Amino acid sequence: MTSIFRTAMGDAAFERLHPALRRRFSVGLDSGESCTGRGVMDRIWHGGSPLIAPLLKPFLALGASRHILLPRTGRRIPFVIENVPYLDSFGRETVTFVRTFAFPGGPRRFDATMVLDPRGDRVLDYLGTHQHLASELLPSAEPDGSLLIRAWSHRFREGPVDVRVPELIGADAEVRESYDDTTDRFRIRVRVTNRRFGPLFGYEGSFTATYQDIGSSGVRAGLRPVREEIRA
Template identity: 75%
Template sequence: MRTESPSPSPSPSSIFRTAMGEDAFARLHPELRRRFSVGLASGELCVGRGVMDRIWHSKGLTRHLIRPFLALGSTRNILLPRTGRDVPFVIENVPYLDSYGRETVTFVRTFRLPGGPRRFDATMVAGPAPGTVLDYLGTHQHLASELRLSAEPDGSLLIRSGEHRFREGPVDVRVPALVGADAEVRESFDERTGRFRIRVRVVNPYVGPLFGYEGSFTASYASVRSCGVRPGLRPVREEARA
């Protein structure tokens, strides 16, 4: 694994750059532009290593209501059933062509929680609607979320989720707001520390915040051709429906 500086010009064919558009992508901090230029055209993969300062769940009655969903989701590497502080983690962003010929980028996060590691898996492809990225969650891509990315005035990246769909066999239904949730991800680069900062909040429109995490990490880059996609990184099942 190697780290290079200064950052090169981002690839014009990154799925994230395409979704954001040229003007918005250019407003991101240069280090974010490089991270979100990971793709087949750039030929780079990115691995981030750092610490989550806090992984939290909602409190009170809401915590008891969501606990079964968190436990169930964790069986397919969706969501995190446990909380913690100062939790080491790794995020792997590796591009590849999936079984349907779509450029895909992994967002596989491994958290070294007490009692053993937990994974939160996602794979992203270009969304069906202009300006979107489709985020498949879990080992079997049962859940699909539409994402929109935007640049903040300080050069950070804001990602907001839109419609969520559940897919299994012939079933393809929209997840109702009552049991669904909206995710907001903010990623920035701290020039003082040379680290990326990440903050994630998942909120239900009826009961409020459900869970989230925040922390920081450093990133290293390597050649996809040289390293490939390691075993266990790709989902078990791939969903054809976009």
């Protein structure tokens, strides 16, 4: 069993990643490792036109109640990202991407859990504590060894409801992760854009990573979602 990212990208593309990125995105049941990143977000921002910005804030606040998106902005915000592999209740290998941001006045979380899409050539990203939103991720290796992840085709699931999020209110996400050999730090940049209204929010920063044996550490309480979704 190889990691979900290696499988989705294919061996040739995955091997083009920087060695530090290969190890980080090899986290899985086969590697026997989890990864904890600790660092600082240089900037967490919200965009939107003067017409859209007032509508964006309550949407971000609503999402934050289920650990989806970030309702606040800031600079030099400490954060932790926890990548822990486990088998979910449907027997799928799953990796957490749980980010905790230490904002003044209290922390905020942005939760995601990732599984291999049934087609095997992309990753399925479930967002939030109840996996209400699911997005298709296409990871690829850039010429400089960095990892580019594009996300789109979002679906909302709640009980019998299973609908695609319309483009008018949906967004495309682009995540770039690289490794800086001069500082021995990972660098991350996330940008979420609506095709009609432009940039909505994003963040950028850097972090260091440590690895733990999942046999001894396991999945800590509160890291797994409250509800798991089987629909791809």
